[in-house]
Amino acid sequence: MATETPIHTMPLAGRRRRRWGDLALRGITGLAAVVLAALMVMLVYEVAHQAWPSIQEFGLGFLTSTEWNAVTDQFGARDLIWGTLITSLGALLIAVPMSIAIGVFLSELAPRSIRAPVTTLVELLAAIPSVVLGLWGILVMGPFVAEHIEPFIIDHFGWIPFLDGYPSNQGLFMAILVLTIMVVPIVASLSRELFTNVPSDMKQGSLALGATRWEMVRSVMIPQVGGGLVAAVMLGFGRAVGEAIAVTQVIGGANVRPHNIWGPADTMASRIAAQYAGTATSLQRASLAYLAVVLLVISLLTNLAAQLIAARIQRKMRGHA
Amino acid sequence: MSAAPTPLSAVNRRTVRRRAWGRVMEGLATLAALVAVGVLAIVIISVTKKGLPALNADLFTKVTSTTGIPGESGGIKNAIIGTVIMTLIATAIALPLGVLLAIFSSEFAPPRVALVIRITLNVLAGVPTIVIGVFVFGLLVVGNGYSAYAAGVALSIVQLPVVARSTEEVLLLVPGSLREAGMALGASRARTVVTVILPTAVGGIVTATIVAVARAAGETAPLLFTTGIFANAVVTDPTKPMASIPLVIFQGSESPSPQDQQVAWAAALVLLAGVLIGSSVGRLLSLRSRRRIEQTR
Numbered sequence: 001m002a003t004e005t006p007i008h009t010m011p012l013a014g015r016r017r018r019r020w021g022d023l024a025l026r027g028i029t030g031l032a033a034v035v036l037a038a039l040m041v042m043l044v045y046e047v048a049h050q051a052w053p054s055i056q057e058f059g060l061g062f063l064t065s066t067e068w069n070a071v072t073d074q075f076g077a078r079d080l081i082w083g084t085l086i087t088s089l090g091a092l093l094i095a096v097p098m099s100i101a102i103g104v105f106l107s108e109l110a111p112r113s114i115r116a117p118v119t120t121l122v123e124l125l126a127a128i129p130s131v132v133l134g135l136w137g138i139l140v141m142g143p144f145v146a147e148h149i150e151p152f153i154i155d156h157f158g159w160i161p162f163l164d165g166y167p168s169n170q171g172l173f174m175a176i177l178v179l180t181i182m183v184v185p186i187v188a189s190l191s192r193e194l195f196t197n198v199p200s201d202m203k204q205g206s207l208a209l210g211a212t213r214w215e216m217v218r219s220v221m222i223p224q225v226g227g228g229l230v231a232a233v234m235l236g237f238g239r240a241v242g243e244a245i246a247v248t249q250v251i252g253g254a255n256v257r258p259h260n261i262w263g264p265a266d267t268m269a270s271r272i273a274a275q276y277a278g279t280a281t282s283l284q285r286a287s288l289a290y291l292a293v294v295l296l297v298i299s300l301l302t303n304l305a306a307q308l309i310a311a312r313i314q315r316k317m318r319g320h321a
Numbered sequence: 322m323s324a325a326p327t328p329l330s331a332v333n334r335r336t337v338r339r340r341a342w343g344r345v346m347e348g349l350a351t352l353a354a355l356v357a358v359g360v361l362a363i364v365i366i367s368v369t370k371k372g373l374p375a376l377n378a379d380l381f382t383k384v385t386s387t388t389g390i391p392g393e394s395g396g397i398k399n400a401i402i403g404t405v406i407m408t409l410i411a412t413a414i415a416l417p418l419g420v421l422l423a424i425f426s427s428e429f430a431p432p433r434v435a436l437v438i439r440i441t442l443n444v445l446a447g448v449p450t451i452v453i454g455v456f457v458f459g460l461l462v463v464g465n466g467y468s469a470y471a472a473g474v475a476l477s478i479v480q481l482p483v484v485a486r487s488t489e490e491v492l493l494l495v496p497g498s499l500r501e502a503g504m505a506l507g508a509s510r511a512r513t514v515v516t517v518i519l520p521t522a523v524g525g526i527v528t529a530t531i532v533a534v535a536r537a538a539g540e541t542a543p544l545l546f547t548t549g550i551f552a553n554a555v556v557t558d559p560t561k562p563m564a565s566i567p568l569v570i571f572q573g574s575e576s577p578s579p580q581d582q583q584v585a586w587a588a589a590l591v592l593l594a595g596v597l598i599g600s601s602v603g604r605l606l607s608l609r610s611r612r613r614i615e616q617t618r
Binding site: 026121125296 | 342
């Protein structure tokens, strides 16, 4: 089987077949790349095409108008944008320090024997399907948080804007918590990777100068990977902005401008999930597609920016090594 | 006069304070990791506790029910079959496409093109799955109605970056010496890829597939507008909409009926067990196949 004819004695037909084989494989695999490009173009075109009637009708005013009314056929996204921003940024506010701390723990503090298992467990958190997290969020976490945690925060910190009001089983805060659970594993595993790649001579040098481990983390490791952390946070932001299912399950789907972080509200993604399948008017469907366009633009921008930052860092790291 | 030396006691006090501060921060970091693992444990335990009572033979032998009559909550047989079929359709599209894409960008494409492909895959991975649902609705559902095909296509778009990115990663791990050895034996480029590189990387491709299957089985958003309304019966015709485990959970969580919620918990237990086992096996296999490839260096 292994006795291949040496190339110079191979009949011409065989050599030509070889070239054809190369061309065929290159062609087929290249076709896959063309399919990918076509898919991206079609995706953007199709979603924008669906949104077109609404874009024509409302223009950019769509983003600042608050009315969402299928009866009068008036649609605006401002309350939904608020909901999206509050839930995503709220989730990042909790998730980012936590994720960086987990990254530090997994790369520096944890005993070697438990690093790999704990890393796996943190990454498994990301594998929980969002619909399961949402089910747990609305039926288990919601009642518990509304009874034990929200009253405490309202009693003690109610003087802070947006933290006053009444506890609620469903609402922005539940969405923030569920999104936090989804964002933490992403940002934590990225920051762990960044921290493990910090050259150990820099860490040792700082410790040798008498820094404590925390001072070494704060003054050497975090500045060293700073941009990478920004990229990781942006990816987490993109994830939080686009999550539809779990948010729909816990946010309560109310058509209001949020006055505090406890009550029901809605986000762009969850509004699409809740209404797109059963729209009353064609303009409503187009407006939901308009929301999809906004989400698409946000995800493209954050993703590209994150990749740009990551690429720059890689170049810097390579320069350093 | 030169600065007076700081009294020793002050230095000590500051050192003690710095050390204590360090301890506190280290404690907080450890706490953060504990919380993350704790949340995973709490979710698994509470899904198990709530799902177990309904995890009986009926769950797997009866179809979904919407009667709402106590005792007639039904099972999820049709949803399990639907999820399996739609995941198979998705994988049948995403696996070959993803592997071909990875071969192209690691073996044939000029570096610049490979970079563009990588960026595009990352962007595609970041597109919200609900937007993919809207896209496939306009592409395949308008005019044709809901179908398992449409759902399969939507799920395959979610899977594609997963398969392609991790396959490319293992292909790039295959040592160049193997590639050169293949060529030196007089094999063509194509033949080297098919008989040397792919077999070396096959472990990694299998892993990527397992992870992608686990991902697709748990996705809900791409199903909402492609197979959102389904019959309470076993459907095997892919041109018709099928029930699916994620949608049964989604609808159960939105329903006030305790029966529906009970079925949702049981379905969540089945899904969570499948997805977590799939992801863990995938991870373990990936570590092993990586180690094996690195040994051939």
